Amino acid sequence: MNHYGDELTLRLSGIGDTRSLDDDAALTRFMRELVDRIGMTVLAGPLVGTEAGPPERAGKSAVVILAESHAAIHTYPHLREIFVDIFSCKPFREADVLDEFHRLVGDYEITERTLTRRGEEWPRDLTAARRLWSSQRVPG
Structure with missing residues (x-):
C-alpha cells in the first residue's frame, strides 16, 4: 500500500x-x-450515545476505537438514514461493510459514498515523520 x-x-x-x-x-x-468481519482489532468500545431532539436530529451514534483507526456510525431512525465512517491503515473490503449493514437493516440505498486514500504523503521513515511533525507543530 x-x-x-x-x-x-x-x-x-x-x-x-x-x-x-x-x-x-x-x-x-x-x-x-x-469490525470483526473486516478484520480489525478493538482497542476501546463500542460506545453508543443518544442524540435527543426533534425527529430530524434524534438518533444514536456508535464508535469503536481500533488498533487500525476507528469505525463510527450515526443513525437517524425517523429519517431512515445512517451515516458511516470507517478509517483504517489495514485494508478492508467495502463489500463486507455493506453486507453487515444489510444484516442489520435489510434493504437500503447508498445515497452518498466516498472512498478516500488517506496519507498519500505520509512518511514511512519514522525519523522523517518526527521531523515533519516537529516542523508543523505550533509552539505552545
Missing part, C-alpha cells in the same frame, strides 16, 4: 428496518460484528 489507509464514508437512506437504529444493545453488537 502506498498510502496510510482508506477511509470509507457512506450515507445509507431508505432503511428497510429501522428497529435496531434506536437500540443500544443492537448497535453495540453490530459494531463488534462489523
Whole structure:
C-alpha cells in the first residue's frame, strides 16, 4: 500500500428496518460484528450515545476505537438514514461493510459514498515523520 489507509464514508437512506437504529444493545453488537468481519482489532468500545431532539436530529451514534483507526456510525431512525465512517491503515473490503449493514437493516440505498486514500504523503521513515511533525507543530 502506498498510502496510510482508506477511509470509507457512506450515507445509507431508505432503511428497510429501522428497529435496531434506536437500540443500544443492537448497535453495540453490530459494531463488534462489523469490525470483526473486516478484520480489525478493538482497542476501546463500542460506545453508543443518544442524540435527543426533534425527529430530524434524534438518533444514536456508535464508535469503536481500533488498533487500525476507528469505525463510527450515526443513525437517524425517523429519517431512515445512517451515516458511516470507517478509517483504517489495514485494508478492508467495502463489500463486507455493506453486507453487515444489510444484516442489520435489510434493504437500503447508498445515497452518498466516498472512498478516500488517506496519507498519500505520509512518511514511512519514522525519523522523517518526527521531523515533519516537529516542523508543523505550533509552539505552545
